[in-house]
Amino acid sequence: MDGFVITPTLDSSHLAAAIEDSQDLLRYAARAGIAIPDATINALVHARTCLASGTVPEADTVAFYAAYATLASRVAPVTVDTLRISxxxxxxxxxxNGMLAVALALVVVVFSGISSVTTSMAQGIQAGITHANELAIHLRAEVGPPKPGSTVETGCGPATMPPDPPLKATDATALIAELQDFAATIRTMLRTATKLDVFVADWEKSPLDPPGAWGANAQERLELQPDLINMRKDSFCKIATYEAVRLFAQNVHADSLAIYGAISAxxxxxxxxxxxxxxxxxxxxxxxxxxxxxxxxxxxxxxxxxxxxxxxxxxxxxxxxxxxxxxxxxxxxxxxxxxxxxxxxxxxxxxxxxxxxxxxxxxxxxx
Known part of the structure; x- marks a missing residue:
């Protein structure tokens, strides 16, 4: 038997599909400039002609599959499936994929931004505490202790009398500059800690909450008094204020480190x-x-x-x-x-x- 007629059997349908696939690959090779041997092209075209006539001889089938394998190796990794992807x-x-990447990038940007901001604030708080500790120690040594048993100079409030006992001989300008630096450091630390507390859902209670917790002395606690009648009293007031602000700032710093430190790590x-x-x-x-x-x-x-x-x-x-x-x-x-x-x-x-x-x-x- 010299050949067979294409009938709708499994094998014949596979052969017909393979012939059609070879034509797609052959057209791609021509467009892409991939050189294919003439013998391979002749075998593929001849198989297509035989398929159109309804009869594909067995020898031509063998030649077709050999040529098809050669063509597939020449155009690899391109395949019929990749060519037909709509x-x-x-x-x-x-x-x-683009939407997934954009969504993930937005999440990364948000978390990275929050982590960067909170880290910067936490570092600012830590630097403020270090600087304020040095100022508090130096101020306490400069103004000296109050009169034994006297509570007039150990609390906040308007000063009505000069320091008792008087301050040691010191540079008043330098002492005022240190007090100003101390007060500014306290205000900066309180402002930074209050902002950082927002990122931890206001877990910690600020010294300013509820409003009026420091009463009428809130301004005196945070700002340097212009008259400075008693610099010892003002120094002790600022040190007490700093201790309250420091406790609040340290608690907020610990909360932020627990949450955003874990996120970053x-x-x-x-x-x-x-x-x-x-x-x-x-x-x-x-x-x-x-x-x-x-x-x-x-x-x-x-x-x-x-x-x-x-x-x-x-x-x-x-x-x-x-x-x-x-x-x-x-x-x-x-x-x-x-x-x-x-x-x-x-x-x-x-x-x-x-x-x-x-x-x-x-x-x-x-x-």
Missing amino acids: NEKTRQNLRR YLLPVLYALLGACAYNLRDFSTRVKRRTYHPSSYANTARTIAAMTVGTIISLFNVFNNSAGLQPLAVAFLAGYGVEAFFAFLDALLTAFSNRGRPAPPAAAA
Whole structure:
């Protein structure tokens, strides 16, 4: 029997589909400028002619599949499936991946911004406490102790009498400058701590809450009195005010560190690693679409996303990098999420180094 007639059987339908697929690949090769041997083209075109006539001889079928294999190897990694991906499906996938990346970027920006602001405020509070502690010690030494048993100079309120006993001989201008610096530091610390308290849902109670808690002395506590009749009394008032403000600021600082410190240390590395994975997926998507090798598959993206989450968690829990490049941990997390393969290769090398530690070196080969 020299040939067979194409009938709607499973094998014949597969052959017909393969012939149609070969024509699509052949047209792509012609448009892309990929050189295909003449013998391969002749075998493919002849099979298409035989299919149109309804009869494909067995020898031509064998020649067709051999030519089809040659054509597929020449145009790889482009396949029939990647050529036939509709533009609408491509746009849908791009829109979905783009929206995911934008949403994740917004979350990262919000958390990073809040973390940066709260960290800056906390550092400002800590620096203010350090400076105010030095000023408080120096002022106390400069003004000296009040008269034993007297409470007139140990509280806040209008001064009606000069200091008793009088202040030691000192530079009044320098003392006034220190008092002014002390009062300004207290006001700055209170203002910063009040703003930072907003980020922790007002957990702590400010010395100014409820309004009037300091009574009519609120202004005297926070500002330097213009008359300065008794600089000892004003110094003791500012020190008492500072102690109340310091307690409030330290509590707010601890609350902020507990919340946003944990976010910066554990959540943000995971988010940055996921953002790196999204950036890689978008870049890979763009490259594949341009090269006509894109095939929609959620499994690869899902696997990379899970791997990026794992990488971010590892970076947040362990200092696994010898960060000689001077990169911040969040930058390292982004790069590791973008290139998870390189990160896992690093871990493999690290595991091998630990496994070989303590083992005797192999004996040198004899000359």
